Amino acid sequence: MPAPITPLDQNKDDQDDLVFLEEHPAEPAAHPTREVWRVMIIDDDEDVHSTTTFALGNLDMQQRPLEFVHAYSASQAREMLKHEQDIAVILLDVVMEQDDAGLHLVRYIRETLKLADVRIILRTGQPGYAPEIDAIRDYDINDYKTKSELTRIKLFTTVTAAIRSYEQIRKISNSRRGLDQIVHASTELMSLHGVHNFAAGVLAQIASLLHQPAHGVLCVQECPDSGCHELMAMAAAGSFSHLDGLQVTSANDQRVSEAMEHTLDERRNHYGNGAITLYFAGKASRAFVAYLLVDRPISEIEERLLEVFCSNVAVGLDNVELVSHLHNAAFYDQLSKLPNRTRLVEILDAALAGPAKQDASLALVDLDHFAETNDALGHQFGDLLLLAVADRLQTSLGQQLTVARIGGDIFCVLGDAAQVNPAMILALFQVPFSIDGQDVQLSATLGLVRLGEHDGTGADALKDADIALKRAKTQQRAGHFYFSRSMGVEIRERVRMMHALRTGFSQNQLFVVYQPQIDLATRRPVGAEALLRWQTPDGKFISPDRFIPIAEYSGLIIDLGEWVMRTACRELVTLRAAGHDNFTMSINVSQVQFRHPYFLEMLRRALADTGAPPEFVELEITESMAMEEPDLLIKMLGQIKQTGVSIAIDDFGTGFSSLSYLQRLQIDRLKIDRAFVTEITGSARGSSIAEMVIQLGRNLGLAVIAEGVEDERQAQILQALGCPLAQGFLFARPMTADALNGWLSNDALEGVA
Ligand code: C2E
Ligand code: MG
Ligand code: MG
Numbered sequence: 001m002p003a004p005i006t007p008l009d010q011n012k013d014d015q016d017d018l019v020f021l022e023e024h025p026a027e028p029a030a031h032p033t034r035e036v037w038r039v040m041i042i043d044d045d046e047d048v049h050s051t052t053t054f055a056l057g058n059l060d061m062q063q064r065p066l067e068f069v070h071a072y073s074a075s076q077a078r079e080m081l082k083h084e085q086d087i088a089v090i091l092l093d094v095v096m097e098q099d100d101a102g103l104h105l106v107r108y109i110r111e112t113l114k115l116a117d118v119r120i121i122l123r124t125g126q127p128g129y130a131p132e133i134d135a136i137r138d139y140d141i142n143d144y145k146t147k148s149e150l151t152r153i154k155l156f157t158t159v160t161a162a163i164r165s166y167e168q169i170r171k172i173s174n175s176r177r178g179l180d181q182i183v184h185a186s187t188e189l190m191s192l193h194g195v196h197n198f199a200a201g202v203l204a205q206i207a208s209l210l211h212q213p214a215h216g217v218l219c220v221q222e223c224p225d226s227g228c229h230e231l232m233a234m235a236a237a238g239s240f241s242h243l244d245g246l247q248v249t250s251a252n253d254q255r256v257s258e259a260m261e262h263t264l265d266e267r268r269n270h271y272g273n274g275a276i277t278l279y280f281a282g283k284a285s286r287a288f289v290a291y292l293l294v295d296r297p298i299s300e301i302e303e304r305l306l307e308v309f310c311s312n313v314a315v316g317l318d319n320v321e322l323v324s325h326l327h328n329a330a331f332y333d334q335l336s337k338l339p340n341r342t343r344l345v346e347i348l349d350a351a352l353a354g355p356a357k358q359d360a361s362l363a364l365v366d367l368d369h370f371a372e373t374n375d376a377l378g379h380q381f382g383d384l385l386l387l388a389v390a391d392r393l394q395t396s397l398g399q400q401l402t403v404a405r406i407g408g409d410i411f412c413v414l415g416d417a418a419q420v421n422p423a424m425i426l427a428l429f430q431v432p433f434s435i436d437g438q439d440v441q442l443s444a445t446l447g448l449v450r451l452g453e454h455d456g457t458g459a460d461a462l463k464d465a466d467i468a469l470k471r472a473k474t475q476q477r478a479g480h481f482y483f484s485r486s487m488g489v490e491i492r493e494r495v496r497m498m499h500a501l502r503t504g505f506s507q508n509q510l511f512v513v514y515q516p517q518i519d520l521a522t523r524r525p526v527g528a529e530a531l532l533r534w535q536t537p538d539g540k541f542i543s544p545d546r547f548i549p550i551a552e553y554s555g556l557i558i559d560l561g562e563w564v565m566r567t568a569c570r571e572l573v574t575l576r577a578a579g580h581d582n583f584t585m586s587i588n589v590s591q592v593q594f595r596h597p598y599f600l601e602m603l604r605r606a607l608a609d610t611g612a613p614p615e616f617v618e619l620e621i622t623e624s625m626a627m628e629e630p631d632l633l634i635k636m637l638g639q640i641k642q643t644g645v646s647i648a649i650d651d652f653g654t655g656f657s658s659l660s661y662l663q664r665l666q667i668d669r670l671k672i673d674r675a676f677v678t679e680i681t682g683s684a685r686g687s688s689i690a691e692m693v694i695q696l697g698r699n700l701g702l703a704v705i706a707e708g709v710e711d712e713r714q715a716q717i718l719q720a721l722g723c724p725l726a727q728g729f730l731f732a733r734p735m736t737a738d739a740l741n742g743w744l745s746n747d748a749l750e751g752v753a
Helices: 046-056 074-083 101-112 133-138 152-190 195-209 238-243 254-266 300-331 341-353 355-359 370-377 379-397 422-427 458-474 485-506 544-554 556-577 591-595 599-610 623-627 630-643 659-664 674-679 689-700 712-721 737-750
Strands: 037-042 059-061 064-071 087-093 119-124 141-146 216-222 232-237 275-281 286-293 360-367 402-407 410-416 433-435 438-440 444-450 480-482 510-519 524-535 584-588 617-622 646-652 669-672 703-707 725-727
Touching: 037 046, 037 074, 037 152, 046 064, 046 152, 059 152, 064 074, 074 101, 087 101, 087 152, 101 119, 119 152, 141 152, 195 216, 195 232, 195 286, 195 300, 216 238, 216 254, 232 238, 238 286, 254 275, 254 286, 275 300, 300 341, 341 355, 341 402, 341 410, 341 458, 355 360, 360 422, 360 458, 370 379, 379 402, 379 410, 379 433, 422 444, 444 458, 458 480, 458 485, 485 544, 485 556, 510 556, 510 737, 524 544, 524 556, 544 556, 556 584, 556 591, 556 599, 556 617, 556 737, 591 599, 591 617, 599 630, 617 623, 623 646, 630 646, 630 659, 659 689, 669 689, 674 689, 674 703, 674 712, 689 703, 689 712
Parallel strands: 037 064, 037 087, 087 119, 119 141, 444 480, 524 584, 584 617, 617 646, 646 669, 669 703, 703 725
Antiparallel strands: 059 064, 216 232, 216 286, 275 286, 360 410, 360 444, 402 410, 433 438, 510 524, 510 725
16 A cells, blocks of 8 residues: 655645645555545556555545546557446547547547546646647546646645546536436326325335335324324335335324434424435424435435425425315215215226126115205205204115216215115105205105126116116106116117117108098098108108107207298198198197297297298107196297197197186197097997086187097087098098198098098
8 A cells, every 4th residue: 555645845826725634644544435536547658557556545535535546548449448337537548550540539438428527637748649629628638637737736636636526526426317207207297197196106216216125104294273183104216115004103103103203393404424314394283204315325415406306395295285186076975075976977887897896786865856956945955954964874785895987976885785775765765865954854866777787887787777766756756766678778769769760850750640530520621730750761661659749858859840840831831832721730749849948939030930820830749748837838839829839738638638727828729649539439339538628618708629530420429419521541641741632632532531
């Protein structure tokens, strides 16, 4: 080991940077892992190697000793530099194999090996071999000295300056790399959903930033006004994994909780020898703290990077809270805090995938007439009521079953079939709900699905339950209904037909036929009923009894109905032009059309556009429709009457209209349903419903027409009972417009039958 060196020239400026080891040449051995500055000497002159190491030998710079690496030619240096790491300074001879071998090597180091940090000091024996000024700049050559210039002292100062410069460069590029990593880490963290994932990500990123294995724990401390809660571990990794989700005091390791408390108190990071504790400022009442094991001291630059990281992450931890709030909003009903539809579908999917499926049932619980209650008593009251229902379902069933709220007034119960018992669930509604000291009696309707019989997704199961619910609602006093496969087939068929009908309408597969109406006394036609027909491309006729409900359900009836109205009105105008002056046209109007806000306007426009005289147009509405919402209907009928058209009640006798109510409706005629016409021949005279309807018409001053007259006897009885008009196969089947025109001009003029 060379003797310690004392600089000969005690130049103060140079001295500041140098630390000399006077008496402790063995010092480095005491720190086997101590970091060193690596200095490479490249020179073909062996003497230069030994004088250099001798001159710099026991020098310590910034508390680190130097370590020398030797190469004796440019080519040897090239090979070595491919593998050597962390060379701080290269002392490079310019003239070796060739006169400019050193300069070529510099280019190779910078351009090919891309070693940008290493400091290069060029030395040459002869001043004539000085590199161009450009080369010095382009290749970032630190210093250029002739060998004779480089006295020992000059060598110290030159190498010291180079090492300082190297250290500076390393810091900058390290922190740039670190910052890159932080930016990268933050982006990665943001993509992690959930507080736990985020926290675990933070631990992993800190460890990777420090090139350390992740052994640590990240805790949150909530400090509301009432005082601070225990430190809770949000995530834990490596040898701390067992702490995940626990209070950190259960760590059995005082050091962890103490270090954390200390860090929280001081609100700053602590870098210990075996561990670091990091502080993340959260929102006002919340802070986060991480404890990680490290197996080496943390460098100053790493400390600064960690500080940047911590402030970045603090924002993220608060954001992730926000994200989890959003997550919460996405999966839980905000009013009742019960799982919402999305969450229920997830739960259902899981249930359907597991063995519990066989014994599980799903029930939709729909509150009857909730909308009315809500409207009448206000939304706040409605919300309280919903909360009360949620609470009752949850407390009575929630222990064993999943209770969810999947729509305004629709709750859902999922679980073991024995417990998802319709009678039991409905019984929960027998006791009134008390809201603001007021008792509210509610009832509910259930749609159920047995998951064991279901082979679709969770969303499908919900749809099926909904179908069952609709069925339960339409069947009066059913209370509940179980979904069955046939219902599904029916629905799918309906959906298929809905599409086919839409296409059919746009492709002119639908047309209107006309069935003449006859004066029984003269047997002459007095009018016709317009009836819609649908012939599919394969030639099949689909009955309006099947497709009209679908058109109503899908809303297509609005367009379809308008089209029928216009077609029939035009036909009326055509017939009038052909001389059938007193001919009337009856047009069926569906309830859905009738309720449409623009119905009146549509009617007026159809009449105006086609030029059909309103007094020869009659609208047929069904008796069931006449029974609903009396006030609205009375008003509507009044307005319709003002257009000049008349109104008939179709299928009369099938509903339950009360006499007094009928009197209030501005109607013109009753149409005796075919069923009562058919039974007329079987029943004793004077006791048939048809006869009563005829009587009723007479009493109320309404015209009466019988439909579905198929044989002569029926026609005669009806006539004898005082029914003036009739319609039926006996006289004529529904026919196309052309056929009607022909029929009217031939047979009709002769009198039918
Ligand atoms: P509806 O208005 O009561 O029409 C009378 C139905 O009885 C028609 O059936 C007609 O073809 C049939 N019919 C007439 N005479 C006889 C007979 O002597 N014997 C028998 N067995 N049947 C007879 P269609 O055309 O199948 O219509 C069925 C129902 O479809 C109609 O009942 C009506 O409610 C509805 N509908 C038809 N076209 C339209 C329309 O354009 N709009 C609306 N909203 N509904 C329509
Ligand atoms: Mg009709
Ligand atoms: Mg009818």
